[in-house]
Amino acid sequence: MYVPFNELPASARLWIYQANRPFTDAELVALEPALRKFAADWTSHGRTLAASAQILHRQFLVIGLNEAVADASGCSIDASVRFVRSIEEQLGLQLLDKSRLAFLAQEQLLLLDRRELRAAVTAGRVQATTLYFDNTISTVGQLRTAWPAPAASTWLARYFQPVVS
Known part of the structure; x- marks a missing residue:
């Protein structure tokens, strides 16, 4: 279930993926519906997750999850990483490099x-x-x-x- 990012509680879990370059205007426009769809469709063992995803500072993909509704499982976290990898491939950038x-x-x-x-x-x-x-x-x-x-x-x-x- 998609939740606007500003409506997530302070206790919501967070994952930050830093891009190796800024997202372009065209990429930001194209990503918006994909981020919303990911958050809306993200589940954990069949349970709907209350989640959001957004790009901040044109450089960071941020995913938030209200674990008071349902927590992420290993499988759902794997699904989020697959989503991040798909963005990397689609846009030709790096988000998983921590160096x-x-x-x-x-x-x-x-x-x-x-x-x-x-x-x-x-x-x-x-x-x-x-x-x-x-x-x-x-x-x-x-x-x-x-x-x-x-x-x-x-x-x-x-x-x-x-x-x-």
Whole structure:
């Protein structure tokens, strides 16, 4: 059962898939009905799921599920990953690659390979206050209140600690 994303409770479970490039206007228009259909048709062991899916910041596919109605099973999660893979194939982009980190710096989205992070911090391109899209968050409430968040308030905090010798 499709639920408008803004009507999901703060406790709703969340999955974030980051694209390796921004979605184009044409892709966003084409994806809207597919996202709605996926959420409307998504089930778990025959039970209807109260779900939503949307694209945020032209870069992130976000799927939300109100588990108070019914939880996702392994099979239903597999179905969601198949849906994500179908979008990758259809649009020629990557959504399942977890090697890039996304930051918001001077109103621009900056994607960095994880291996580039330390050098970017040392060079000052990424600072403790730079907003980071922590795609490991797991609830809609976290999305609403702490996404993006200053890098130093996420798991990246260790990159901003003074080196003690």
